[in-house]
Amino acid sequence: xxxxxxxxxxxxxxxxxxxxxxxxxxxxxxxxxxxxxxxxxxxxxxxxxxxxxxxxxxxxxxxxxxxxxxxxxxxxxxxxxxxxxxxxxxxxxxxxxxxxxxxxxxxxxxxxxxxxxxx
Amino acid sequence: xxxxxxxxxxxxxxxxxxxxxxxxxxxxxxxxxxxxxxxxxxxxxxxxxxxxxxxxxxxxxxxxxxxxxxxxxxxxxxxxxxxxxxxxxxxxxxxxxxxxxxxxxxxxxxxxxxxxxxxxxxxxxxxxxxxxxxxxxxxxxxxxxxxxxxxxxxxxxxxxxxxxxxxxxxxxxxxxxxxxxxxxxxxxxxxxxxxxxxxxxxxxxxxxxxxxxxxxxxxxxxxxxxxxxxxxxxxxxxxxxxxxxxxxxxxxxxxxxxxxxxxxxxxxxxxxxxxxxxxxxxxxxxxxxxxxxxxxxxxxxxxxxxxxxxxxxxxxxxxxxxxxxxxxxxxxxxx
Numbered sequence: 001x002x003x004x005x006x007x008x009x010x011x012x013x014x015x016x017x018x019x020x021x022x023x024x025x026x027x028x029x030x031x032x033x034x035x036x037x038x039x040x041x042x043x044x045x046x047x048x049x050x051x052x053x054x055x056x057x058x059x060x061x062x063x064x065x066x067x068x069x070x071x072x073x074x075x076x077x078x079x080x081x082x083x084x085x086x087x088x089x090x091x092x093x094x095x096x097x098x099x100x101x102x103x104x105x106x107x108x109x110x111x112x113x114x115x116x117x118x119x
Numbered sequence: 120x121x122x123x124x125x126x127x128x129x130x131x132x133x134x135x136x137x138x139x140x141x142x143x144x145x146x147x148x149x150x151x152x153x154x155x156x157x158x159x160x161x162x163x164x165x166x167x168x169x170x171x172x173x174x175x176x177x178x179x180x181x182x183x184x185x186x187x188x189x190x191x192x193x194x195x196x197x198x199x200x201x202x203x204x205x206x207x208x209x210x211x212x213x214x215x216x217x218x219x220x221x222x223x224x225x226x227x228x229x230x231x232x233x234x235x236x237x238x239x240x241x242x243x244x245x246x247x248x249x250x251x252x253x254x255x256x257x258x259x260x261x262x263x264x265x266x267x268x269x270x271x272x273x274x275x276x277x278x279x280x281x282x283x284x285x286x287x288x289x290x291x292x293x294x295x296x297x298x299x300x301x302x303x304x305x306x307x308x309x310x311x312x313x314x315x316x317x318x319x320x321x322x323x324x325x326x327x328x329x330x331x332x333x334x335x336x337x338x339x340x341x342x343x344x345x346x347x348x349x350x351x352x353x354x355x356x357x358x359x360x361x362x363x364x365x366x367x368x369x370x371x372x373x374x375x376x377x378x379x380x381x382x383x384x385x386x387x388x389x390x391x392x393x394x395x396x397x398x399x400x401x402x403x404x405x406x407x408x409x410x411x412x413x414x415x416x417x418x419x420x421x422x423x424x425x426x427x428x429x430x431x432x433x434x435x436x437x438x439x440x441x442x443x444x445x446x447x448x449x450x451x452x453x454x
Contacts, residue, residue: 028235036408038408038409038411039354039409040409040411040413040414040417041410041411043350044413044416056142058318058407059319060322060407060409063322063325064350066322066326067325067346067347068347073274078150084319090356091320
């Protein structure tokens with residue numbers, strides 16, 4: 001990719017809903033992405049500062065996202081985390097984004113935008 | 120010019136117009152917190168120039184000029200009776216009245232703050248009264264100092280600097296733990312009690328362990344590997360045990376040992392649980408995203424050595440070990 005996409009551009013492009021507190025998304029430049037709804041697979045596969053795209057909205061995604069230091073978790077198909085999950089994400093500094101699109105579509109579009117997982 | 124943000128009406132009366140919840144309270148930043156913690160008396164100027172009502176304006180002008188200040192409180196019989204400022208003197212000058220006394224031109228409308236108020240109160244008073252300086256009075260309404268917005272800024276900056284130093288010292292202490300304590304073998308042990316089925320707190324111990332390791336000066340990569348391994352182990356205790364178990368972290372300068380112990384149900388066939396994809400997780404647990412059958416596989420990938428001892432009906436002990444390169448935990452380069 002010519003120029004690294006920042007999270008704000010991604011949020012704007014896909015009209016993602018920011019569930020956690022706003023922060024300076026312009027400074028977050030995801031280095032790639034990973035998709036799975038199985039937490040252990042994510043633990044094994046997702047690198048730090050990448051986007052994790054999942055249908056999972058359960059509280060435990062926050063711990064996984066925090067440990068892996070992902071750039072953001074994009075929760076697909078309008079799956080809505082509970083208030084407790086959002087507040088824990090705020091505490092741990094994990095960005096939660098929501099979309100009505102499917103995981104497949106988000107993955108495809110991110111790839112099209114040039115966000116590929118590397119090395 | 121003044122970096123102290125005056126709180127908006129909304130903030131004064133709770134965020135978004137509703138009462139401040141515990142959650143909001145956690146997010147109040149340090150500067151806001153300091154505006155409540157710091158008292159007026161801690162930031163005010165106590166060394167005071169004062170004048171009295173019968174002094175001539177030209178004399179006061181001289182006091183202001185010599186001390187490079189723009190106003191002084193006026194005191195009579197130990198009581199604060201007004202403030203005389205450059206603006207008042209300008210009014211007098213317009214009428215060529217500099218021979219007049221302070222009493223004629225001083226501002227009598229007295230807005231004061233109390234020395235025991237927090238500085239947030241002073242900031243609010245500044246906004247409401249639109250004055251540049253406020254006399255500070257004590258419990259007996261006696262003048263004890265003056266406060267300006269500049270004093271508040273300076274006070275907050277000093278407090279932040281102190282915070283920063285304390286944080287640095289704390290970090291320094293933690294990261295030098297292994298250097299400062301001399302023994303033949305120093306081990307730091309952290310224990311966490313993990314409850315069975317406690318999905319709500321799943322991952323908390325792992326987060327705390329990762330944070331502790333970073334604070335101790337561990338390499339971020341090593342802290343990450345420990346975090347992943349210990350998360351899987353923690354979730355195993357939550358998902359699979361009868362009564363939960365104990366998660367233990369032992370930190371030594373050259374290695375980190377993590378272990379979990381529980382009292383059942385134990386593992387029937389250890390070879391099987393090490394196969395990627397093998398899982399005994401219930402449907403309910405799988406719905407939450409667990410039970411990929413990758414937990415132990417992940418642990419093996421992250422640690423240098425993993426051992427499982429298990430007796431069906433008795434319990435399981437899982438030990439994970441990561442060797443720390445010599446340069447980790449600060450200053451250990453030559454052993």
